[in-house]
Amino acid sequence: MGLKLDLNLIKSTGRIALLTGLGQVVFTSAAGLLIGLALGFSGVQSLYIAVALTFSSTIIIVKLLTDKKEIDSLHGQIAIGFLIVQDLVVILIMIMLSAVGKSDDSSLLKDFAVTSLKGAVLAAAIYLLMKWVIPGLTHFQARSQELLSLFSIAWAILLASLSELMGFSSEVGAFLAGVSLASTPFREAISSRLVSLRDFLLLFFFINLGSTLDLSQLGALVPAALIFSFFVLIGNPLIVLIIMGVMGYTKRTSFLAGLTVAQISEFSLIFAGIGYQVGHISAEIVGLITLVGLITIGLSTYMILYSHVLYKWLAPVLQVFERQTPYGEKSIAANALHAYKAIVIGLGRFGSAIYDNLNTQGIPALGVDFDPKVVKNLRKQGRHIEYGDLEDPDIFERLPYQHVDFIINTVPDDDLASLMIKNLRSQGYKGYILVTAKNLKSAARLSAYDTDDVLLPFTMAAEGINLRLEKLVTQPRRRSVTGNLHLSG
Incomplete structure (x- = not known):
């Protein structure tokens, strides 16, 4: 114990x-x-x-x-x-x-x-x-x-x-x-x-x-x-x-x-x-x-x-x-509203990379995570993060989702993703919805819902490595005596 x-x-x-x-x-x-x-x-x-x-x-x-x-x-x-x-x-x-x-x-x-x-x-x-x-x-x-x-x-x-x-x-x-x-x-x-x-x-x-x-x-x-x-x-x-x-x-x-x-x-x-x-x-x-x-x-x-x-x-x-205005979680979800263009839900390694890439490309994004420690640490780094749990049916009531062009869910859970899609569409959201699947079977299931794209992290990583290898092999390369290819860069 x-x-x-x-x-x-x-x-x-x-x-x-x-x-x-x-x-x-x-x-x-x-x-x-x-x-x-x-x-x-x-x-x-x-x-x-x-x-x-x-x-x-x-x-x-x-x-x-x-x-x-x-x-x-x-x-x-x-x-x-x-x-x-x-x-x-x-x-x-x-x-x-x-x-x-x-x-x-x-x-x-x-x-x-x-x-x-x-x-x-x-x-x-x-x-x-x-x-x-x-x-x-x-x-x-x-x-x-x-x-x-x-x-x-x-x-x-x-x-x-x-x-x-x-x-x-x-x-x-x-x-x-x-x-x-x-x-x-x-x-x-x-x-x-x-x-x-x-x-x-x-x-x-x-x-x-x-x-x-x-x-x-x-x-x-x-x-x-x-x-x-x-x-x-x-x-x-x-x-x-x-x-x-x-x-x-x-x-x-x-x-x-x-x-x-x-x-x-x-x-x-x-x-x-x-x-x-x-x-x-x-x-x-x-x-x-x-x-x-x-x-x-x-x-x-x-x-x-x-x-x-x-x-x-x-x-x-x-x-x-519940109080008329619950304030106990304000310290976790109290960022000032910004002109966000995207919301990224789930800030693990995959979600954090997407969040950073969007902001680097000039697309202001709001991050959402259910772990209070993650929220606190990322805020200390100057990122715009809100606390939110996808299992909470009222999560989007506290997010400016109606004003963003993209909602990207990086949590690989079919049930939560499908429920999120239904909730957003039923509330009139017209923007792009991207969800994440664990495997091809999950991707096929999620594609049946009103989503714009299904992300497969491992497939995307493999495609990225293939592109990187293609780029490397077109560059001058050295071969060892045994004929093995040495890639650098």
Whole structure:
């Protein structure tokens, strides 16, 4: 889990991630506590249940957003940002529990202070290692993938052992080991090499959970589990919708980000297990939280997979969560209008090359990309860039498309491209529309729509190389003794 938590993501999403993460934790905890008390649970039990409901699964969300290619979108980055904030909060809570569970009332305050000091020392030491030691060490280890993998495992075991020696749980140390490696350039390489080991060990995690889940004792708790699950599935997204709406974000961004908190986390189950170990809650409460986890993780996965369909259904109702003039995304989409002649959507290598060529040839172009970091970096270079996501049906309402001669989509997605063509033509756009295909089959499909041309990047690159070779072979050339042609220039 720690390997997925690059702390730099909090910097990129900044204030919205911090406020949404902390706000959701506070409001969900308060509401969950009241629901627990209303259902007849004791104060301590209700508190544990409420806290467990506040944390969402970073691993599941990262996996789903990556599969949907939305990890770099605005709502994806905001979601990952506040999920990191949540995970940091639960780690702090687990650190405190490690001390509280071993204390009696007379020494509670003393142990709490000692634990806080130990936690601060551990965090400071890891921060210094992240800043001065780990980058160089991982760079050296990366010369061998096997060595990098072994180092990562050894580092996790070392910090887990150190964490236990300091009085914390081993999960805290292992998590911090992952976080310390997540900010290095080799995070993905480490994660990909350890994925089989992770999945193998994950089996035992769930086997252990299943072995502690006594269904015969949960019969009376099923109605409570359903109520808590309903709150997590509906209430958590509503809380995020309200917070982001107040902060000026559009209903679409708020809704898509809010769906990512519609389940509880693996940390919620670990948190409940620690509470059981220190004697604060019974096995039945752990089973209740586990049951809520099974329900919410299962259902929320499909809610996220079909998030855009859900948005289309609920868009009219969601208007109440959006300010009359949303300003939260103005910092991303607030360029002054220019006399643009073309709009280029998608600023990867292919799209950026087209954008630059148009402007070089005296055709002023407006660039559009869905990655806030790309938008920010390109603006720093003096380019005219707007934030926009093709999956947003209202994208062209914020773009001066009626006044441009060309709209060029470089995102190789047939469904998005065909939807864009239909939307533009239905709104009366008379200019040229160019879309990008992945292959000849996609090109044939897109040609059936009202588009003026279909771009094939690899074919165009090959044609460019052929022209370059033709130019080179017409120039004087040298042949080696073996007869091989040497091309220069």
